[in-house]
Amino acid sequence: MRILHTMLRVGNLQRSIDFYTQVLGMTLLRTSDNPDYKYTLAFVGYGSNPDHAELELTYNWGVEQYDMGTAYGHIALGVPDAYAACEKIRLAGGNITREPGPVKGGSTVIAFVTDPDGYKVELIQR
Numbered sequence: 195m196r197i198l199h200t201m202l203r204v205g206n207l208q209r210s211i212d213f214y215t216q217v218l219g220m221t222l223l224r225t226s227d228n229p230d231y232k233y234t235l236a237f238v239g240y241g242s243n244p245d246h247a248e249l250e251l252t253y254n255w256g257v258e259q260y261d262m263g264t265a266y267g268h269i270a271l272g273v274p275d276a277y278a279a280c281e282k283i284r285l286a287g288g289n290i291t292r293e294p295g296p297v298k299g300g301s302t303v304i305a306f307v308t309d310p311d312g313y314k315v316e317l318i319q320r
């Protein structure tokens with residue numbers, strides 16, 4: 195088996211596409227409309243399946259907000275320099291919600307950015 199994608203329900207598809215492409219540097223890989231079930235999908239990533247796992251952004255027509263609950267954690271991205279990545283994200287209008295630095299109790303440098311719906315994305319320096 196292999197990981198193909200992670201699905202996130204989003205309240206505004208273009209807002210999310212803009213974030214993942216313009217702020218995090220991903221590519222909009224494809225979209226698909228499902229008029230019968232009133233939803234649209236947008237797949238974003240740093241490449242396509244099978245070589246790259248993708249994010250499946252799911253927009254349910256007319257649903258602009260979700261109860262985020264307490265269970266979701268984060269999606270992690272690998273970066274060569276978390277400090278530089280955070281500066282670039284800030285300049286692109288992204289919201290850094292945890293400054294880069296060693297993880298508590300460890301030495302790996304991490305940071306967090308929050309996407310437009312409030313989903314956390316971890317940046318891991320490696």
Ligand SMILES: C[C@@H](O)C(=O)SC[C@H](NC(=O)CC[C@H](N)C(=O)O)C(=O)NCC(=O)O
Pocket residue numbers: 201203231233235250252254
């Ligand atoms: C393309 C593939 O990766 C999918 O995940 S589509 C599967 C389909 N998704 C939805 O219906 C999304 C909208 C839904 N209202 C939601 O918010 O999850 C799905 O889950 N189909 C159910 C089925 O039994 O086919």
Ligand code: NI
Pocket residue numbers: 199201250
């Ligand atoms: Ni899916």
